[in-house]
Amino acid sequence: MTESFRWLSPLGGSVALFLGIGILWLLIGALTVPLHNKGIGAGTIFVSHTTDTAFFGKDPSDLLASDPALRKLRTLLAHLVDTPLRKDTENVAPAY
Numbered sequence: 897m898t899e900s901f902r903w904l905s906p907l908g909g910s911v912a913l914f915l916g917i918g919i920l921w922l923l924i925g926a927l928t929v930p931l932h933n934k935g936i937g938a939g940t941i942f943v944s945h946t947t948d949t950a951f952f953g954k955d956p957s958d959l960l961a962s963d964p965a966l967r968k969l970r971t972l973l974a975h976l977v978d979t980p981l982r983k984d985t986e987n988v989a990p991a992y
Contacts (some may be wrong), residue, residue: 932974941970 903906941948942955948956978981 928974932971941966942973 903912917984937947938960939945939957941959943951945956952959960970
């Protein structure tokens with residue numbers, strides 16, 4: 897093992913891919929809760945607007961507006977994805 901590490905080697909490419917995927921997952925975790933009630937997340941319950949409409953039979957925005965229990969479940973599930981990826985897990989307040 898006298899050879900030094902090189903970014904352009906197969907090992908270097910693997911390390912770059914590993915780091916890139918790790919950063920992507922950190923971004924997803926950090927942005928899940930703050931953005932789940934805004935923009936694209938406002939009309940989605942679990943997967944996408946189209947899939948949720950086909951599965952639940954109604955518009956996801958209408959379901960979330962009319963069913964507080966479903967809204968809380970959605971937020972809880974978002975916290976389950978987000979909390980392990982946050983640095984400060986003691987001061988995470990639910991965004992109900």
